[in-house]
Amino acid sequence: MALVKKKKYKIKSGDTVKVIAGNDKGKTGEVLSILALDxxxxxxxxxxxxxxxxxxxxxxxxxxxxQEAPIHISNLMLIDPASGEPIKVGKKKNDKGKNQRYNKKTGDFI
Structure with a gap:
């Protein structure tokens, strides 16, 4: 049996996200949990x-x-806490040298 490595995603528990595909397209909600292996x-x-x-x-x-069923992470977009708009998220090092999420459009850290 091979070991499966958990992926790290740019969406975390507690984030507010918008659904961009599927039956619930356009709805927003808070992420309750992440199923990293799936x-x-x-x-x-x-x-x-x-x-x-x-x-x-x-x-x-x-x-x-x-009850809520899991939805694939590719069908979700993070909502920027500052502007309230759906954004693309990247990761880069901050001033302290630690990886942190940022808004790809504005370059601001989240």
Missing amino acids: GKAVVDGVNVVTKHVKPSAQNPEGGRNQ
């Missing part, structure tokens, strides 16, 4: 699916639950 993210209020739950000791009634 290249997907779970976004609040985006790609909501209905999950059927069997009755159990914890949930005696069972039923249908609405």
Whole structure:
């Protein structure tokens, strides 16, 4: 079994993103978690699916639950906290020599 290396993405948990492709195109939401091995993210209020739950000791009634499903990171764009517009993100070293995300259009660090 080969070791799989986790990729590092330019979108992180807690970022506000906009969906640029798929059924939820145009919606915005906060990233709840990143699934690095799959290249997907779970976004609040985006790609909501209905999950059927069997009755159990914890949930005696069972039923249908609405929850967010992962969406591929390539279908998301980061929203700039300063301008509120979707932006392309790059990585470069800051003054202290540490890699940091930046807005490719303006060159400002995020």
